Amino acid sequence: MNRRNAIKLAASGIVGLYLSPLLAQRNLLGSPDFKGPFEPTWDSLAKYQVPDWFRDAKFGMWAHWGPQCEPEAGDWYARSMYQEGSRQYKFHLEKYGHPSKFGFKDIINVWKADNWNPEELVSLYKDAGAKYFMAMANHHDNLDLYNSKYQPNWNSTKMGPKKDIIAGWEKAARKANLPFAVSVHAAHAWSWFETAQRSDKNGPLAGVPYDGKLTKADGKGTWWEGLDPQELYAQNHPLSEKSDDNNGIHSQWNWGNGVAKPSETYVENFHNRTIDLIDKYNPDMLYFDDTALPLWPISDAGLRIAAHLYNKSFQENKSVQTVITGKILTEQQRKALVWDIEKGQSNEIEPLPWQTDTCIGNWHYDRSVYENKRYKSAKTVVHSLIDVVSKNGNLMLNIPVRGDGSIDELERQIVKEIGAWMKLNGSSIYGTRPWKIFGEGPQQESAGALTAQGFNEGKGKPFTSQDIRFVQKDNVLYATVMDWPENGIAVIKSLGTEMSYYTGKIKQIKLVSTGEKLNFKQNSQALEVYFPKQKTEASFANALEIS
Template identity: 65%
Template sequence: MHRRELLKKLALAAPAAWLPGVVAGLNWSPLAPAGERTASGNFRPTWESLAQYQTPDWFRDAKFGMWAHWGPQCQPEYGDWYAREMYMEGHDKYNFHVQKYGHPSKFGFKDVINEWKAEAWQPDELVGFYQKAGAKYFVALANHHDNFDLYNSTHQPWNATRLGPKKDLVGGWAKAAKKHGLRFGVSVHAAHTWSWLEPSRRADKAGPLAGVPYDGHMTAADGAGKWWQGYDPQALYAQNHPLSENSLDNGAIHKQWNWGNGAAVPSREYCEKFFNRTVELLDKYEPDLVYFDDTALPLWPVSDVGLRIAAHMYNANAKRHGGRNEAVINGKILDEQQRKCMVWDIERGQSNQIEPLPWQTCTCLGDWHYDRRIYDRHGYKSAKSVVHTLIDVVSKNGNLLLNVPVRGNGSIDEQERAVVEGIAAWMQANGESIYGTRPWKIFGEGPAQASAPGLSAQGFNEGKGKPFGPQDIRFVTKDKVLYATALGWPADGQLLIAALAAGSPHYPQRVGRVELLGSPGALHFEQTAQGLALTLPAQKPNELAYAFRIMPA
């Protein structure tokens, strides 16, 4: 049998035992699927071909982006992963859901979608606010693990133009980003619905409704006479398949994120639907950045759809930009080969070294989906915390993507606004030490780096190290200027930068002038064998961090 016909026959059968090996070993690209067409160009859907990728300068110069991780799971205002954990009997979100909405056999996540109207959403105002805060790119959630598309999708009937808000949310965000001169990106998470929503098929083990299945088992036939008549819940929940191993263990999914360790392998139909939805998203809204919440690429290694999407993104983007690839794809937990193919994203964490290739950390003021409890306890990150993260990440060749949680109605609260305004004030005075910079010979000095924790899985070392102080300094360079930013203000007004000592191998020339951004005039300094000793002004220019412009003699 011809190899192409053999692969087609095997793919239709798609037994879990062979599929990863076929994809990984042969770098196969099956027959073009019915649906979205892919762009031709220099990139092919193989890791080897994608390795020719070069991170565009716009991303390297931008340094700071804002993200609206906003969808129907924000409607309850009860935190991240609501659509999964509301189906876990005894879980905090389950108890909240039963009290607020009713039992998940009667009021499931599909019904939460119906409650969501986004009535206060003003994308132009929000994106303009973020642009004034110093963001150079804006990313909008296109779908989450809940499988609900937030755009005009012809491949997923469960989408925001037909249900819930009945608005093209991605379209609105894209229009606002263009108006305010920001690069536009989308985040795509729906590859994991297959296993992520398995709890929707459970039933209570105790209580008056013990044994009554939750709504994850429902089909279109169950919708007769209901608000969702004509919509198949399985197109949303994707649960017509065998359960993953240890599915009743709520934590097992974290070990199965890359489709190993007993995860139920998605069907070819599911994979191709994801492919078509994503390619349509990229073609309709033309983002320059797509963030995948996946190990490497979506559905890898059980399917090659992620490779095909990446090749299409790069090829189509280059055609739009006159042959110059301006695209960025973010992926997580990348090996060395994969980091050549896209931009590595670290979730809620930082690298502890200057990375040879540009990367990004993503983090959030609170929880990824809006959680009213964080507001009530005044638990958001401070502007100081965000700025320190930005300075540290940029010194190591990275960018910061910051999510400001959006309420179910589409607004952000006044505590979040105050944090963003604090960031804006610092960026207006100190932005030159961030934008367009490149790493120096070392990223920094000071006691915090000696106890910096390592990465765990996707990242998750944020906030685990020693707090930054005046002796913690981070370096970047631009043209002939060196920027040294102190992450605290010394009580005695004297700052010593050891890396700039006379005769230092890092800075062999003599320092000629030092200025403190946001403060007038030059500073008095001495360059000794111990370091560059600065005498600071009596008045601090801000309360967050202190960037020094250092020029050679």
């Protein structure tokens, strides 16, 4: 039996006599990594229950920050700088030089993070209403941002800032009494960095290889003498099919469609790095930027990591208090993990808790977004949060961090505006659960369908005062009117007496932000709520408490 079939059998719980020698050597179900009720199979992980802290938190904030933020030129810089003619390739030529002479390893070397103050930033995010905080532990660029036992040279304690970034973030989160999450992206470095194997096709350096194939022997006389760039780039392998297609990696994200399969050494190193991260920093949540789990379905490494984290939490708490997220999940996988939707939202109430992750700009800091003032507004963020929560989800919001570790003044103002709304209306968000329906109004009729990881964000019409979102908590119904009604009357059709959703008698309606009791009239077709004459602060979303 080949290794892949053995893994499939293991994943489905069919083990025992059919274990391959490789899996038997690892002692798949008896490894110390998974002592406890969870085994590294989807069937076993499906026993998982999402902890209440996550369901109650609703809103988290993320520092998607690493060396790719140093150029301040946007997402996937370490890949795109090797794509001849791309915006980031041209930027790199002008700022740093040709990628055959100054590659991404050299970006890491100049990244110093000298204005990073994790305690101040985490405190700012908590004040804005975040109930958990996430930091990036590594990206597809493969640099570990912690004191990594299994990536001992290419990590942030030895390179660039020479700081344990994750330790700094963790200390700040614990001091703020926020659950601490880490995001892990490095499983894809194997194929993602293939652009570094290229060379220019045009110009004076045509045919001169970029630095992606350099080895330890090439480093004599350089700043990286004695180090092996292949421990970072992982490019000592044949290219994937259609590797010259810059967009082809998206169809290969699930390790199919002709992708070059990673070696067992690479897979086990990723597994060990992630177990080391878990054991050193004790995250309350682990976010994976992968289809299902890392390296699935060609490896059981992600299953073993998940079982380890769940069992570790079970041993410490007598119940599992940790969360693992994954993308593009099957129905069974959604029982084992929290479904994460990237830059998008479900269009219905989901039976199980889920999360959307988004950012106010690009994932990695992009100075052009700042200069052109293209950040999402606080209003847009709050509307997304309300919509997501009404459908049983959480919102994880990234505030892009500059290379030096700071955020700019425009971002800071947006964070404060979000916080102003949350301080007034947070009771309609935290600890709530979905109601019978998530809402009403024209916005949902225009919402886009999910594609791939998500990516339907912003495809619908803007919210108006005709759009209402519902949640419930402690026998109270919250109805949020998604703008201030122009005529001062909010009309909620779903609460008409003939609609049968709300069967009790409405005794009182209060505006959550001020506590003011509002006059109302309920008839067979709708509930009419009469707003104050003067708009309240942050009136772009108005939570009503109905009891």
